[in-house]
């Protein structure tokens with residue numbers, strides 16, 4: 429029997445989630461491509477595609493006590509969002525068969541940005557394909573496993589590795605280009621270590637919790653402000669950043685600020701950007 433199965437093993441969140449998970453017990457990780465050497469040194473890797481029906485039996489065979497489903501297709505990868513829907517449904521089907529505790533990672537992007545701040549149980553009203561796929565994934569998780577927890581989070585960053593968005597901004601600035609960042613798109617960026625700790629608490633300790641829970645950074649700030657602060661942390665010259673608007677960008681929610689009533693009552697870590705970056 430496996431203590432914990434973590435999907436999304438080769439992803440960005442995984443570089444912080446898996447080392448922390450391995451401190452809690454025996455961990456098996458799953459992704460299609462091989463994860464980095466540090467992950468493989470600490471956890472057993474299963475190479476499998478969540479879009480394949482046969483992966484349901486692979487997961488059942490592992491008999492995990494708990495599953496954290498962090499696999500997804502994020503915008504910009506060039507892939508369809510099928511993993512967010514069908515992949516989630518396959519994980520849920522396996523969990524319902526094994527009785528595993530299931531924690532699924534979702535996103536603030538299930539909301540339109542028209543009714544912030546969003547409470548834990550706010551109904552999804554997505555305005556783009558990615559948001560619709562994450563909302564559909566949430567629905568299939570909770571339909572198959574009503575005891576599951578769905579964690580809605582925001583932009584993930586760490587101090588060990590640049591996230592893809594910041595890395596793209598850094599490349600452009602280092603190449604001498606100017607960069608316009610949205611001053612009117614409000615997000616609650618989440619420190620990868622804190623999100624990982626919260627996911628582990630929900631998977632292994634607070635096992636009676638169910639339904640949707642917002643877990644992100646408690647500080648709401650614009651993408652422009654966040655970009656500036658994080659790039660400065662990485663030693664990138666931010667003087668060529670200008671402020672733009674997301675108002676005219678189709679399918680781009682403006683204000684995705686959240687409330688954290690459940691996270692606060694559970695004592696989950698939700699440090700804001702200023703707490704983390706100083």
Ligand SMILES: NC(=O)c1ccc[n+]([C@@H]2O[C@H](COP(=O)([O-])OP(=O)(O)OC[C@H]3O[C@@H](n4cnc5c(N)ncnc54)[C@H](OP(=O)(O)O)[C@@H]3O)[C@@H](O)[C@H]2O)c1
Nearest residue numbers: 436437438439440441459460461477478499500511583584
């Ligand atoms: N990054 C953010 O700022 C952000 C913001 C809000 C919410 N989230 C959510 O947080 C979670 C983690 O995000 P992340 O940034 O770590 O994602 P990521 O870096 O894009 O990694 C996605 C992971 O999912 C795996 N995956 C995708 N399709 C798969 C499939 N069909 N079968 C098996 N594995 C598959 C990928 O591995 P292979 O490609 O090797 O299979 C990879 O390990 C996701 O649920 C995401 O939607 C992220």
